[in-house]
Amino acid sequence: MSLENPDQAPTRLADLRVHYDQGHLDLGDLPSDPLSAFQAWLEDAVAAQLPEPNAMVLSTGDQNGQPSSRTVLLKNADERGLIFYTNLQSRKSREIWENPHASVVFPWFAMHRQVCVVGSVSPISRTEAQEYFISRPRDSKIGAWVSEQSTVIADRSILDARFDEFSRRYPDEIPMPDNWGGWLIVPRTIEFWQGRPSRLHDRLRFHRTMESGNFNDPTAWAVERLSP
Ligand SMILES: Cc1cc2nc3c(=O)[nH]c(=O)nc-3n(C[C@H](O)[C@H](O)[C@H](O)COP(=O)(O)O)c2cc1C
DSSP states (O other), rough: EEEOOTSOEEGGGGOOOOOOOOOOOGGSOOSSSSSHHHHHHHHHHHHHSSTTTTEEEEEEEEEEEEEEEEEEEEEEEEESEEEEEEEETHHHHHHHHHSOOOEEEEGGGGGGGEEEEEEEEEEOOOOHHHHHHHTHHHHHHHHHOOOOOOOOOOOOHHHHHHHHHHHHHHSOOOOOOOOEEEEEEEEEEEEEEOGGGOOEEEEEEESSSTTOOOOOOOOOOOEEEOOO
């Protein structure tokens, strides 16, 4: 297959490849608990000015095992796990209600890194979601009312009309819609991947050895190296 570019010779996908040589990853390079390790890499991604360093590709699956993926923004990482916000009736949320497991990937390509997380998912409290909701810009709050996320709409004018309607309805304070909230991913495994030359990449995976252990409790996790 080739990608046509009028100014250049066609690009062949088979010829696109990157030499991975930005670093290495050994046990001693990471803090001993997975939360601190994740935060250290996230800080590296922020410092490197990667676009949307907190964007993660979230995969869910319905009760028949049919998978689906999309990008969401990580809004908090703490001793419980990873939190993102969304419409609670969206496709992703319907799948999570049916099958409360998910995986996420942080694709930090420019640093030749990725982090992959697998875990169970549960809703956060309305109070906690509210705390985040009030911090959002006004237009984003109105947007949460406007969009019946993942439903089919006839055309864009429906969104514009609803935006005007909700802007008039809530001239001052904008309450959080009932169908909006946050999900907590409680990691079972978290893998740190660093690209290396010759495709002999470094892969270190933390896996939970103690069900009740926190994300930041080093005694609740073991680390293993995976073949690239
Ligand atoms: C960089 C980026 C960040 C996004 N962040 C969110 C988010 O935090 N929450 C959200 O609901 N959708 C977010 N979206 C939109 C989702 O990718 C997706 O289109 C939407 O949530 C509907 O997904 P669904 O129909 O699978 O439920 C983001 C998209 C991009 C490209």
